[in-house]
Amino acid sequence: MSKTLLRFFLKLFAALFGLFAVTFVIYFFNLDMKATSLIEPIFLKHYEKIPRKQYV
Amino acid sequence: MVIKNPVEKAGEHTLGVLYSNGKVRRRREWRGIRDTLYDYTRWLYLVSILARFVVKPRNVKGMFRYRWMSNYLAVMHGMDKFTIGLRDEPLRITHTAMNFVIADVTKAIDDCFRGDRRLGNDRAFSDRCVLTDENAMTAFMMGFPNVKAILREVPTMFAANIFNQNSTTHYLDVAQEFGIPGDVCPMPEAEAGISIDDDFCVLGRCAVQVNTTCDGSLMGNGLIAKRLEREYGIPTFQLVAPMRHREEDVQEYAAEDIRKAIAFVEEHTGQKWDWTAYFESAKRVNDATRKRIEQLEINSTDYPQFFGSVFSLYNDTNYMGNCGRNADFVKIDKKLLALAEKGVKNKRMAAKEYRHRCIVWGVQPQYCIDMLYWMLQCWGVVPLTDMLSMVNTRMIAEEDTPENREQAYYDMAWLNENMIMRNRTHGGYKVLVDELWEFCEKMHADMVMMWEHMSCKALTGMHGQFEEQARAKGIHLVWVSHDLCDPRVFSRQAIRDQFSSYMRTVMREEPLDPSIEVLPDNDAW
Numbered sequence: 417m418s419k420t421l422l423r424f425f426l427k428l429f430a431a432l433f434g435l436f437a438v439t440f441v442i443y444f445f446n447l448d449m450k451a452t453s454l455i456e457p458i459f460l461k462h463y464e465k466i467p468r469k470q471y472v
Numbered sequence: 473m474v475i476k477n478p479v480e481k482a483g484e485h486t487l488g489v490l491y492s493n494g495k496v497r498r499r500r501e502w503r504g505i506r507d508t509l510y511d512y513t514r515w516l517y518l519v520s521i522l523a524r525f526v527v528k529p530r531n532v533k534g535m536f537r538y539r540w541m542s543n544y545l546a547v548m549h550g551m552d553k554f555t556i557g558l559r560d561e562p563l564r565i566t567h568t569a570m571n572f573v574i575a576d577v578t579k580a581i582d583d584c585f586r587g588d589r590r591l592g593n594d595r596a597f598s599d600r601c602v603l604t605d606e607n608a609m610t611a612f613m614m615g616f617p618n619v620k621a622i623l624r625e626v627p628t629m630f631a632a633n634i635f636n637q638n639s640t641t642h643y644l645d646v647a648q649e650f651g652i653p654g655d656v657c658p659m660p661e662a663e664a665g666i667s668i669d670d671d672f673c674v675l676g677r678c679a680v681q682v683n684t685t686c687d688g689s690l691m692g693n694g695l696i697a698k699r700l701e702r703e704y705g706i707p708t709f710q711l712v713a714p715m716r717h718r719e720e721d722v723q724e725y726a727a728e729d730i731r732k733a734i735a736f737v738e739e740h741t742g743q744k745w746d747w748t749a750y751f752e753s754a755k756r757v758n759d760a761t762r763k764r765i766e767q768l769e770i771n772s773t774d775y776p777q778f779f780g781s782v783f784s785l786y787n788d789t790n791y792m793g794n795c796g797r798n799a800d801f802v803k804i805d806k807k808l809l810a811l812a813e814k815g816v817k818n819k820r821m822a823a824k825e826y827r828h829r830c831i832v833w834g835v836q837p838q839y840c841i842d843m844l845y846w847m848l849q850c851w852g853v854v855p856l857t858d859m860l861s862m863v864n865t866r867m868i869a870e871e872d873t874p875e876n877r878e879q880a881y882y883d884m885a886w887l888n889e890n891m892i893m894r895n896r897t898h899g900g901y902k903v904l905v906d907e908l909w910e911f912c913e914k915m916h917a918d919m920v921m922m923w924e925h926m927s928c929k930a931l932t933g934m935h936g937q938f939e940e941q942a943r944a945k946g947i948h949l950v951w952v953s954h955d956l957c958d959p960r961v962f963s964r965q966a967i968r969d970q971f972s973s974y975m976r977t978v979m980r981e982e983p984l985d986p987s988i989e990v991l992p993d994n995d996a997w
Contacts, residue, residue: 443515444508449496452545453997456495463539468670472650472695 474852475774477821482507485824487557487849488987495997496549507559514567518548518574525578530592534585539671543632543639544581546997547574550635553842554782557849561815562822565778565808569786572804576789581627583620587675589704602737603679603706606630606663607689609891610795611884612680612711612733614757615750619743623793624673629663633957634785634839636997637964640957643669652691657835657927658958660684660692667696678740679708680733684894686930709736715898717889726885747872750880753796754870757887760790763805765865770812771856772915774826775819777812779855780844784836787861788892795887825984827852828948829916833859833908834923834931835897837954841964843971846991847921850968851975852984856915860892862907897930905937912947919948921971926955926962950974963994 442448482504484490490497502508522544525531535541551574555566585591587598600618604610606625613621632639640658643665648654650668652661666672679700681693697708711733714722734745764787767778786808790801830853838844844855868883869876889895896904912920922938924931942949952970955961972989975981983989 439516440512443500443512444502445499446497448519449546449549449997453495456542456545459535459542459545460539462536463542466537470646470650470668470670472652472668 475821475826477824478819479821481557481559481824483559485985486987487985488991490556491988491991491993491996493992493995495546495995497552497996500552501556503559503563507563510563511555511567514551514571515548517571518551521571521575521578522547525582528582528585530585531582534581534588534591534673537590538628538673539642539669540628540632540639540666541581543636546635549997554780554845556842556845558822558845560820561777561811561818562779562820565811565815566780566782568804568807568811569778570782572800573782573785573789576793577627577631580623583622584624584627584673584675587622588673589675591673598675599677600741600743601676602741603676603700603708605681605684605693605711607684607792607891607893608680608682608711609792609884609888610797611887612730612737614753614796614884615734615745615747616737616741616743617746617749617797619737619741621797622676624675625663625666626793628666628672629659629957630839637840637957637959638997640665641960643671644958655927656691657686657688657925658956660686660689662957664692664695667692667699672696674704674706676706678736679706680711680736681708682711682888682891683713684891686897686928688927707736707740709733711888713885713889713891713894715894717886717895717899718903723882723885726889727881730881730884730888747877747880751870751872751876754868754880754883756796756799756802758867758870759802760794760796760805761865761867763809764791764861764863766809767812768857768861768915770816773816775816775821776854776856777815777820778808779857780848781838781842784858784860785839787863791863792892823848823852823854823984825852826854827981827984828854828919828979830855830919830921831857831908831911831915831917832921832923835893835925835928835956836860836923837925837956837967838923840957840959841967843964843967846968846988847971849985850983850988851971851981853919853921853975855921856917857911859896862911863892863895864890897928901934901937904931905934905941908938909941909945909947912945917947919950921950921952924951924953926953927958928956948974948978964996965990965994 483502492498554570558566586594587601601620601622604621604623606623610621640662643662644658646669647661647665700706700708711729714726716722770777794801832855847853869879954967
């Protein structure tokens with residue numbers, strides 16, 4: 417029982433540590449903003465195609 | 473007097489290495505283990521806010537419908553701009569305030585999309601909404617607890633520009649294609665462009681606009697109101713605050729206008745003005761005023777704690793957009809003050825040296841660039857406070873009595889007249905020039921950074937008087953020209969160069985961190 421529990425906590429710790437490592441790398445190397453900066457031009461191109469009722 | 477930081481700053485000292493030629497930075501700042509981990513947890517918090525927003529299908533739909541939504545791809549980048557070089561309490565204060573503002577804006581977008589006729593189209597919700605001018609004090613909504621004030625220009629134009637310096641350029645082009653001149657303030661011009669481009673959410677039972685601060689906003693409001701009323705059938709009320717707001721003989725007229733605005737909202741929403749809710753809000757307005765004064769007193773010491781663009785931005789949001797209606801601000805105010813008190817007790821500094829104590833005055837673009845934090849890290853100039861944060865300090869009536877119910881209209885009018893910008897750019901010589909020197913004295917400032925907005929006519933006539941009086945008082949006056957949210961007229965580096973030029977030629981000083989004197993951020997968000 418205690419071994420199962422120990423294994424569970426080890427797995428939980430490994431998973432949390434893995435999650436921390438991945439998110440910290442994304443955070444520190446600004447990978448989130450680097451990715452979204454690549455997406456922006458696609459959106460801008462899309463907005464040009466939307467029909468709009470422009471008038472003053 | 474130069475104040476040196478007794479503690480060596482943990483982590484990075486040469487901030488220039490973080491900048492790249494692209495839209496975003498190379499990486500985030502290393503602030504030592506403790507502060508980097510803190511900054512990381514706040515990043516995770518912001519990710520969670522955005523994730524909660526994105527899981528709603530109508531919000532994804534909104535992302536594809538509205539051009540201004542693409543600016544929110546840069547939220548984290550915007551946050552990084554305001555935390556550059558910060559450690560300890562100043563870092564925590566900036567995150568606490570700015571994270572709250574971001575959560576508030578996210579909620580505002582969510583509300584806009586919920587009621588928007590093109591997206592959520594929740595009619596019952598939309599019928600409980602009043603479109604409220606971005607530059608309006610929301611005082612006239614303090615007694616409507618069941619009606620939502622939707623400041624749709626905030627997420628569409630103002631907040632978008634915090635994150636992306638190019639957020640308005642498309643809309644400025646649209647406005648100018650339709651013959652609006654390019655020499656008016658780009659802020660109302662961009663808002664007019666958004667309306668012409670049909671890129672505003674459409675919701676609400678009625679709308680209230682104010683004669684904000686200038687000819688540009690009157691022009692923009694006219695165009696927006698025309699579309700709201702004639703195309704979308706949303707009746708619009710014009711709340712007209714007197715310009716000479718310190719004069720006693722205008723107060724009766726101003727109070728009368730507030731009465732009419734309230735009657736207009738009652739008529740269109742079917743809701744009745746609730747005095748209990750009003751006086752509860754009034755207590756919170758007074759609480760926020762007291763806390764703001766205390767923060768300013770801390771900034772008058774040798775160890776200012778809560779300053780920079782975020783101080784201004786938080787004050788704008790709390791004072792004008794919230795105006796006592798949301799109880800959550802009370803908790804945040806309390807937390808911010810506790811952090812600032814701890815910071816001043818521990819003599820925390822945000823840079824390795826404070827060389828000059830500066831008041832930032834004039835029509836300011838400091839939201840879209842990291843100028844104030846740059847001044848601090850590059851030249852050791854502490855931005856103690858700014859013009860937009862120097863708003864009402866008078867307490868309003870907060871007990872529900874028959875006399876105070878009458879006084880309340882005058883209080884709401886007073887707040888409306890003293891909205892940010894208007895309380896300084898209008899109201900006469902005293903509020904703009906004389907009081908600046910009083911603030912310099914109170915806050916022991918030896919320098920004033922004067923933002924000169926080249927498309928704004930509000931301050932132009934006072935230029936000579938500022939120069940003459942600053943010279944007489946021995947205050948260093950640094951003029952820095954800009955064109956608010958149009959970076960094509962003045963780039964970020966062109967703005968910084970003006971300040972650096974003064975520091976080198978007049979002050980004969982060398983930068984604290986030479987690596988950030990010239991930054992390759994022209995194309996950055």
